[in-house]
Amino acid sequence: MTLSLIKDESHSLVSIRLDEQEFHNIFSKYYAALCSFAFQYMADREMSADIVQDVFAKLWQIKDDFFYLHQVKAFLYTAVRNRALNELEHSKVAYEYEQKVMAKKADAFFHDAVVEEETFRILSDAIEKLPGQMRAIMRLALEGKKNPEIAEHLNISTETVHTLKKTAYKKLRKYLTDYYYCILLLL
Numbered sequence: 574m575t576l577s578l579i580k581d582e583s584h585s586l587v588s589i590r591l592d593e594q595e596f597h598n599i600f601s602k603y604y605a606a607l608c609s610f611a612f613q614y615m616a617d618r619e620m621s622a623d624i625v626q627d628v629f630a631k632l633w634q635i636k637d638d639f640f641y642l643h644q645v646k647a648f649l650y651t652a653v654r655n656r657a658l659n660e661l662e663h664s665k666v667a668y669e670y671e672q673k674v675m676a677k678k679a680d681a682f683f684h685d686a687v688v689e690e691e692t693f694r695i696l697s698d699a700i701e702k703l704p705g706q707m708r709a710i711m712r713l714a715l716e717g718k719k720n721p722e723i724a725e726h727l728n729i730s731t732e733t734v735h736t737l738k739k740t741a742y743k744k745l746r747k748y749l750t751d752y753y754y755c756i757l758l759l760l
Contacts, residue, residue: 589645591636599645600629607653614657624660628652699748700741707741710734 589595604625611621628649639645700711706727713723720738724731 589639589642591632591639591645596633596636599632599649603646603649604629607649610650611653611657614654614661620660621657624653624656628656695749695752696745699745699752702748703741703744707737707744710737711741711745714738 591599607625607628608618608621611624612618615621615624631652632645632648639648696715700708700715703711706729709727710723713726718726720731720734724734727734
């Protein structure tokens with residue numbers, strides 16, 4: 574920065590030319606103070622440093638627009654404040670959006686849980702209407718057991734399990750016909 578004093582009648586002004594060396598001098602002189610200034614808004618040291626670095630990058634881009642040191646200082650502090658406020662606003666919008674997404678997920682989870690529980694209740698009620706051995710087979714099938722496991726548990730043949738399951742499915746379809754549209758509405 575080439576410093577030269579220019580006097581006018583009311584006060585003295587320091588003119589500048591922002592070359593690479595003078596930019597580095599300004600960076601060294603104001604970086605820590607600007608980070609501290611940004612931290613007052615952000616309460617996050619890394620975010621504050623990022624904001625200040627972005628402002629210095631912008632200063633380098635528009636360096637030829639400044640004639641006096643006080644313009645550079647004013648730009649730096651104003652730009653840091655504006656970037657910090659923009660970041661806070663963005664964070665607020667992002668947080669509110671995240672809260673809405675989480676609320677929708679919670680609502681969807683609640684809805685899915687209600688549908689699942691109600692469907693299970695309706696199916697369980699229908700299974701309770703089945704004759705003894707079919708009822709036992711279907712309860713075990715709902716637990717995720719395969720036909721050979723059911724056969725071993727009930728001490729019957731796998732073919733008997735297969736046949737009784739097939740018959741149970743037919744009866745359940747008949748019992749659940751009235752609930753078919755209700756279940757579709759819940760889904």
